[in-house]
Amino acid sequence: MHPAIQGLLTIIIGVSGCVGYFYFSNILLDKVFCPARGIHAGRNINRANIIRPWLFLFPALAGLLLYLAYPVFETLRLSLTDRRLDGAFVGFDNYRQMFSEQKFWEALRNNLMWLLVVPAMSTIFGLLAAQLTDRIKWGAFAKSIIFMPMAISFVGASVIWKLVYDARPEGADQIGILNAVYIFMGGDAPQTWLTLPFWNNFFLMAVLIWIQTGFAMVILSAALRGVPEETIEAAIVDGANPFQIFFKIKMPQIVTTIVVVWTTITITVLKVFDIVFAMTNGQWETQVLANYMYDKMFRANDWGVGSAAAMIIMMLVLPILIWNVRNARREMK
Template sequence: MAAQIFSAILVIIVGVGGCVLYFWGANKLVDLIFPSRGVTGAAAVDNLRRQGLIRPWLFIGPALVILVIYLIYPVISTLWYSVYDKTGENFVGLRNYGWALSDEQFHNSIVNNLMWLLVVPAACTFLGLIIAVLTDKIWWGTIAKSLIFLPLAISFVGASVIWKFIYEYRGEGQVQIGILNSIVTWFGGDPQVWISMPFWNNFFLMIILIWIQTGFAMVILSSALRGIPEETIEAAVIDGANPFQIFWKIMIPQIWGTIAVVWTTITILVLKVFDIVLTMTNGQWNSQVLANLMFDWMFRGLDNGRGATIAIIIMLAVLPIMIWNIRQANKEGKL
């Protein structure tokens, strides 16, 4: 444990120190090559102009390099592998895509992903909006927001481990340590293996992501609600509108763009959901999703072609939503 903490601290020091050293050294190098001090006339003006052209690239250059290495190259490589066999050596064309369209497990993953898409973004956005409105009206609202936001700081795997204890099942005659089964047995019911119940186990897994992401939706929507002009609320109150009418007819229309951005952001996350399913069920009991299926074929089935094909399908599903989300965010920024 001590060695891991030391390694983490060392990485932070080296990473932050390296960034500081890079930017300081790069700027000093630019000043040495194109000096603006001690030079007069047209030469000084030209050097300042060159410095102005070069300096932005000193900041965005490393990000662009990392983007090419860790995003653009992997996309091209994945697309390449998707038209090859499991060894990545023999070209098979679109055969892997044909397999995906006819594979029963792939179909099951699509259905499960669709259920996640219908439930999780809607639940997170709705709960986040309701909590944002209610916590603005109570004196301890900041404390409540902090507690609701807290799960977002936990990794998906860590959250899954927490919820494993909630859903934990022990055999008949044993003391139930899972919170849910303890409540059930206290009321006289029979304990259940919740995460192995086909169809319903998907919803038990969704609850984990809703628990994590509601805080994100709450913070963004709370900020949007505070941007609503007080004059419109006061005018509605004077006209005799009740709190329910103010909420639906005054507040919601004015923050609709933010609601859409929050919804689509969580939708993108849901399309890539992987950690929760892997930790809780590993895709068993009809709980498989696309990202976990990709992981299975890539690292357990040892079929690079099929794993890459599923990755490309996930990317194609995410891309239109991401483009729309970016456009909406840009529109919001211009207002």
């Protein structure tokens, strides 16, 4: 069957199934609790009204349990067992083995570097772009260009940037923009940027910063437009310059949005995998936790240590998710 037809049939069956479920479950509920008017009709209707929301929530709850809760508990179980011993319970041995490996600490160190650099730079560049594009006539076009990388997959962006960092033999024409500029500025020989220990991590981070800046710009631009014009006009009347207006008037009013953008990008950084996998495959000291987990699970076939690495990633993400949810609820009150 052609993939397009298969996809269309999947959509039709899925949507029809949901509509059918809601329609027939609603009819069944009415027939069970309200077959006819009688002495207990009011009580039965109340019971039906209590059950009805849960009936409609069931598909979503079932999906969450099947695709979110079950994988978490299964991963936890696997992290406490040994695949080589037919799934025998080994307690925290997988975690001890993981903590004893230098590759794990390399991955953790690199992840912490990504956490310090990428959210900060993406938010700063996004805020700068949001402020500047709102002050020029062709701001909408500029925003479209800056946001465009968000439409590219991480692997696609990695291929683009791999060409930017490309290095050809000395004397040959350089197709990599960075090496072309480096040679033009008087560099001795082209550099293999992705193999430079420590610094190559920053070259990889540039890819995610390039992608996430557009996201930060769009959210922060909307927040800046929400700052009351009366406040800005009052500041101008009082003699405030553009820098004072931005840092003392606008920034305090959008700080909550800045934090939300920062934490959202932080969660993305903790899960980063595609960029490292496509550009260096974790070589030259660029390993991150997600790549370490992948190597253990699918290359070393060690599901115990791989699952333990997955639990570490989840424990790093979880506090940020909880903080985001609590902050969102606080804002809604």
